[in-house]
Amino acid sequence: xxxxxxxxxxxxxxxxxxxxxxxxxxxxxxxxxxxxxxxxxxxxxxxxxxxxxxxxxxxxxxxxxxxxxxxxxxxxxxxxxxxxxxxxxxxxxxxxxxxxxxxxxxxxxxxxxxxxxxxxxxxxxxxxxxxxxxxxxxxxxxxxxxxxxxxxxxxxxxxxxxxxxxxxxxxxxxxxxxxxxxxxxxxxxxxxxxxxxxxxxxxxxxxxxxxxxxxxxxxxxxxxxxxxxxxxxxxxxxxxxxxxxxxxxxxxxxxxxxxxxxxxxxxxxxxxxxxxxxxxxxxxxxxxxxxxxxxxxxxxxxxxxxxxxxxxxxxxxxxxxxxxxxxxxxxxxxxxxxxxxxxxxxxxxxxxxxxxxxxxxxxxxxxxxxxxxxxxxxxxxxxxxxxxxxxxxxxxxxxxxxxxxxxxxxxxxxxxxxxxxxxxxxxxxxxxxx
Amino acid sequence: xxxxxxxxxxxxxxxxxxxxxxxxxxxxxxxxxxxxxxxxxxxxxxxxxxxxxxxxxxxxxxxxxxxxxxxxxxxxxxxxxxxxxxxxxxxxxxxxxxxxxxxxxxxxxxxxxxxxxxxxxxxxxxxxxxxxxxxxxxxxxxxxxxxxxxxxxxxxxxxxxxxxxxxxxxxxxxxxxxxxxxxxxxxxxxxxxxxxxxxxxxxxxxxxxxxxxxxxxxxxxxxxxxxxxxxxxxxxxxxxxxxxxxxxxxxxxxxxxxxxxxxxxxxxxxxxxxxxxxxxxxxxxxxxxxxxxxxxxxxxxxxxxxxxxxxxxxxxxxxxxxxxxxxxxxxxxxxxxxxxxxxxxxxxxxx
Numbered sequence: 001x002x003x004x005x006x007x008x009x010x011x012x013x014x015x016x017x018x019x020x021x022x023x024x025x026x027x028x029x030x031x032x033x034x035x036x037x038x039x040x041x042x043x044x045x046x047x048x049x050x051x052x053x054x055x056x057x058x059x060x061x062x063x064x065x066x067x068x069x070x071x072x073x074x075x076x077x078x079x080x081x082x083x084x085x086x087x088x089x090x091x092x093x094x095x096x097x098x099x100x101x102x103x104x105x106x107x108x109x110x111x112x113x114x115x116x117x118x119x120x121x122x123x124x125x126x127x128x129x130x131x132x133x134x135x136x137x138x139x140x141x142x143x144x145x146x147x148x149x150x151x152x153x154x155x156x157x158x159x160x161x162x163x164x165x166x167x168x169x170x171x172x173x174x175x176x177x178x179x180x181x182x183x184x185x186x187x188x189x190x191x192x193x194x195x196x197x198x199x200x201x202x203x204x205x206x207x208x209x210x211x212x213x214x215x216x217x218x219x220x221x222x223x224x225x226x227x228x229x230x231x232x233x234x235x236x237x238x239x240x241x242x243x244x245x246x247x248x249x250x251x252x253x254x255x256x257x258x259x260x261x262x263x264x265x266x267x268x269x270x271x272x273x274x275x276x277x278x279x280x281x282x283x284x285x286x287x288x289x290x291x292x293x294x295x296x297x298x299x300x301x302x303x304x305x306x307x308x309x310x311x312x313x314x315x316x317x318x319x320x321x322x323x324x325x326x327x328x329x330x331x332x333x334x335x336x337x338x339x340x341x342x343x344x345x346x347x348x349x350x351x352x353x354x355x356x357x358x359x360x361x362x363x364x365x366x367x368x369x370x371x372x373x374x375x376x377x378x379x380x381x382x383x384x385x386x387x388x389x390x391x392x393x394x395x396x397x398x399x400x401x402x403x404x405x406x407x408x409x410x411x412x413x414x415x416x417x418x419x420x421x422x423x424x425x426x427x428x429x430x431x432x433x434x
Numbered sequence: 435x436x437x438x439x440x441x442x443x444x445x446x447x448x449x450x451x452x453x454x455x456x457x458x459x460x461x462x463x464x465x466x467x468x469x470x471x472x473x474x475x476x477x478x479x480x481x482x483x484x485x486x487x488x489x490x491x492x493x494x495x496x497x498x499x500x501x502x503x504x505x506x507x508x509x510x511x512x513x514x515x516x517x518x519x520x521x522x523x524x525x526x527x528x529x530x531x532x533x534x535x536x537x538x539x540x541x542x543x544x545x546x547x548x549x550x551x552x553x554x555x556x557x558x559x560x561x562x563x564x565x566x567x568x569x570x571x572x573x574x575x576x577x578x579x580x581x582x583x584x585x586x587x588x589x590x591x592x593x594x595x596x597x598x599x600x601x602x603x604x605x606x607x608x609x610x611x612x613x614x615x616x617x618x619x620x621x622x623x624x625x626x627x628x629x630x631x632x633x634x635x636x637x638x639x640x641x642x643x644x645x646x647x648x649x650x651x652x653x654x655x656x657x658x659x660x661x662x663x664x665x666x667x668x669x670x671x672x673x674x675x676x677x678x679x680x681x682x683x684x685x686x687x688x689x690x691x692x693x694x695x696x697x698x699x700x701x702x703x704x705x706x707x708x709x710x711x712x713x714x715x716x717x718x719x720x721x722x723x724x725x726x727x728x729x730x731x732x733x734x735x736x737x738x739x740x741x742x743x744x745x746x747x748x749x750x751x752x753x754x755x756x757x758x759x760x761x762x763x764x765x766x767x768x769x770x771x772x773x774x775x776x777x778x779x780x781x782x783x784x785x
Binding site for chain 2: 045046047048049050051052053054055056057058068073076077079080081082103104105106107111113114128129130131136137157158159160161162165167168183184188190191212236237238239240263264265266267309331332334335
């Protein structure tokens with residue numbers, strides 16, 4: 001009914017207003033503080049490359065390694081391997097800066113592997129060619145007071161993928177960290193076990209915080225804003241382990257409306273800008289007492305990997321049509337241990353609000369929401385693609401301001417599409433009762 | 435509003451942090467370094483007769499070759515092994531040979547001045563050692579001096595300019611990266627432990643001048659015994675055009691990728707497994723969406739798309755030299771043109 005031009009105009013106006021407000025705020029701040037702090041404005045870059053790497057190699061178990069205050073440039077990735085009970089500590093994230101802007105070798109800024117009980121804290125790490133800080137195969141990891149960022153004024157796919165990236169780790173604590181500008185996820189925990197992500201901040205990333213194929217994860221007290229998606233919990237096929245048991249509480253997930261600048265092909269590239277929380281193909285997840293504010297496309301989405309594969313498949317079919325070559329199916333079904341459907345998901349006592357009238361249209365999912373829920377993007381949406389062998393046990397209760405719950409019924413061409421359907425009451429369906 | 439905008443731009447410009455070129459940077463040495471327990475000079479090991487740079491092995495130091503070596507910026511490699519007297523390695527059909535404590539694997543990296551005369555004048559860059567201790571392997575690197583008189587221990591690596599005339603008579607050069615001690619392990623790693631990669635039965639099983647290499651290694655006391663080489667698997671020499679594309683490509687992938695991309699290696703996070711014995715399509719990347727590739731995906735949907743090398747992330751990353759994209763992550767700064775062409779052909783012919 002509303003002509004499409006109006007639609008675009010409204011969308012443009014909303015973005016313009018937001019941009020102007022931000023600009024105004026920034027200008028005032030700029031004028032007030034000008035170029036302070038002085039040190040950051042005119043740093044003298046030095047190198048501690050050889051001796052720091054040597055120190056990492058020579059460290060004995062139980063050592064504490066101090067990185068002094070200063071701005072340090074690196075041409076090669078740093079690595080720590082096979083150390084136990086090691087503490088690596090800088091002079092604080094406003095004093096010690098490790099920059100990989102001139103990196104010629106290595107896919108990570110700092111890579112920590114195969115250790116036990118490692119504490120890393122107190123520095124800013126920036127502009128690695130790949131991931132800024134990757135930790136693999138470590139049992140007992142603390143990342144604290146680390147600012148990890150890409151400094152390009154306009155974030156793009158040229159930025160590295162992950163700011164803080166523990167993978168295949170156990171007993172992980174990430175707290176009081178900041179993640180900025182990642183072209184995939186800011187704080188990303190993959191294939192890990194027993195994880196706490198708390199009191200962190202993530203902005204200007206494609207995904208603010210992401211837990212992927214991880215089990216026994218608690219995510220609380222974090223703030224994620226200005227990402228394309230604020231918080232993601234994903235389970236993907238073909239990996240070393242599958243995720244389950246995630247608690248998400250007391251987080252502020254707001255204004256995650258950034259353009260999605262992920263390199264296509266990665267699963268986060270299919271996340272629509274304007275996503276608060278996206279729950280993909282995982283199970284036993286509880287989300288409560290969170291604030292979801294002004295995420296323009298969807299407050300919380302619950303989807304299966306089938307939907308993601310189908311959306312990507314469409315692109316492949318299209319590009320194949322040009323090449324005249326047969327379609328290749330996403331092979332995830334070959335992973336017989338993988339369950340692509342979300343189940344046992346409980347959303348309770350969260351607070352939703354959204355001043356936007358339109359979802360982001362730069363993405364298939366956003367467009368779908370527009371078609372299905374005109375003028376009121378969903379607070380909560382579930383694709384309705386159910387596991388064949390069980391009740392999905394998706395439940396909602398007492399989510400303040402969650403006026404639009406959409407059931408898409410994506411598996412049946414959206415025939416069973418429904419707004420605020422019944423049958424999702426936590427007291428009835430979920431085995432995850434409070 | 436416009437004024438504010440301009441003002442803001444000016445502020446941003448005024449405050450932006452300029453990163454200088456690395457040459458301009460002062461190097462600071464952190465206090466508190468520790469001495470290494472290893473000999474400072476390569477010559478102290480007594481592997482080679484004088485002059486050192488001739489790399490003529492002393493008695494007990496035995497040369498060997500492998501079928502499908504890792505590409506290292508076109509560097510040539512001369513490999514030797516020294517086992518303790520009367521303690522040969524136990525033959526292992528699947529993994530690297532079971533070497534006894536005191537064994538040292540020796541690998542020399544060098545560039546012939548002219549690749550058309552590989553035995554002519556050359557520049558040796560580094561010699562890497564893998565030393566078998568009681569419960570673990572240690573990786574050491576010795577960096578050769580410009581005058582080629584000696585090589586000195588380094589734990590933090592180096593960058594060395596290498597130049598050569600290639601097979602077609604063109605002058606080439608590269609900033610060759612000597613790895614630091616940790617980087618050795620980023621390839622030489624299984625289940626978190628440092629291990630050798632090359633001396634497996636599949637890699638060693640080859641015909642050489644005068645017979646079978648495996649039988650010679652038994653005769654020289656390096657291996658305890660071997661089954662009939664014809665009954666055990668062998669990787670193809672991927673340069674050998676009489677072999678099938680499939681066998682050459684799978685040998686190249688095992689030699690260049692599978693040290694990480696196997697269930698026991700650090701690349702296991704990706705779900706991509708490239709040992710030559712693997713045949714599951716998903717493990718080989720066929721129709722597999724990338725996991726944590728970041729910009730490494732190159733905007734492509736699948737690791738391998740049969741018939742479509744240009745749409746396959748595998749080839750995209752082999753062809754890249756961006757440290758955040760390229761594969762392998764370490765050990766090269768330029769593209770293995772011949773290797774990439776082989777993988778291109780392999781994917782193109784795949785049905």
